Amino acid sequence: MNASLQPPEHVLNTFGLTSHPPIPMGDSWLGGWRVGEVVLSLVPDHARAAWSASVRESLYVEGLRIARPFRATDGRYVVSGWRADTYIAGSPEPRHDEVVAVADRLHEATAGLDRPRFLLQPPAPPHTDVDVFTAADRAAWEDVPLRSARGAGMAEPSSEDGMRSVEIIKTLGTLRKPVDLPSQVVHGDLFGTVLFAGAAAPGITDIVPYWRPASWAAAVAVVDSLAWGGADEGLVHRWADQPEWPQMMLRATMFRLAVHALHPRSTAGALPGLERVVEIVRLLV
Numbered sequence: 001m002n003a004s005l006q007p008p009e010h011v012l013n014t015f016g017l018t019s020h021p022p023i024p025m026g027d028s029w030l031g032g033w034r035v036g037e038v039v040l041s042l043v044p045d046h047a048r049a050a051w052s053a054s055v056r057e058s059l060y061v062e063g064l065r066i067a068r069p070f071r072a073t074d075g076r077y078v079v080s081g082w083r084a085d086t087y088i089a090g091s092p093e094p095r096h097d098e099v100v101a102v103a104d105r106l107h108e109a110t111a112g113l114d115r116p117r118f119l120l121q122p123p124a125p126p127h128t129d130v131d132v133f134t135a136a137d138r139a140a141w142e143d144v145p146l147r148s149a150r151g152a153g154m155a156e157p158s159s160e161d162g163m164r165s166v167e168i169i170k171t172l173g174t175l176r177k178p179v180d181l182p183s184q185v186v187h188g189d190l191f192g193t194v195l196f197a198g199a200a201a202p203g204i205t206d207i208v209p210y211w212r213p214a215s216w217a218a219a220v221a222v223v224d225s226l227a228w229g230g231a232d233e234g235l236v237h238r239w240a241d242q243p244e245w246p247q248m249m250l251r252a253t254m255f256r257l258a259v260h261a262l263h264p265r266s267t268a269g270a271l272p273g274l275e276r277v278v279e280i281v282r283l284l285v
Helices: 009-014 046-056 096-110 129-139 147-151 160-173 214-228 234-238 245-262 268-284
Strands: 033-035 038-042 082-086 184-187 209-212
Touching (some): 096 234, 160 245, 160 268, 214 245
Antiparallel strands (some): 184 209
């Protein structure tokens, strides 16, 4: 997906956004384009984008700013692969405990949502980013880690760090114990996407849906913060009252390692941070 691609004229017209020139947002808003008080973004998956928009249209979470979808003039959420959202101010900051607190509040509000049908679909070629994340998510829970990826014909990692990731996943898989927690709709990508603007309430621009226990999604945010956000190890222990926390941290780490092993754009530089988390998690379980 080319985040630098400017929204075409017909998309601007269909959303009724012709009064202002599009301004690139850079890394915030995942490379979207601001047009007045609206941000246009390319979507990796139409079904997920439309689902996220329909949920965010009416979702209320106390102490959280939520970017609302901006519908096209014909009522659509997505036009030619572009979605539009109301602009909310802010940028990602290393306020890691606040991100986990956002996860808790958000998932209380999403607990009653139905499971989206697209989350039941297995990865299928030609593989997109969505398929990679689906296979990686399943790798942490299925009896034989990465079985779904192999069954879908995904390429085995050939790089040294990719093969190392697979080795670690297999080892961590032996530390899993059964957990009895309800699954629900959760946002599985909060790290780096929660927007902060001074003392204003934190904001989110999207919901990246998974069907997992709420504490797993909090654990993913903690794993990411430890691996790449410079968070202190105390973050793990400050949130240790989350249900089945050691096992959720274990599965969140396996998930991120599986993304690293399977994603064609993974870089070797991402693995050392994950290996740091592995050592923390081994002590935890």
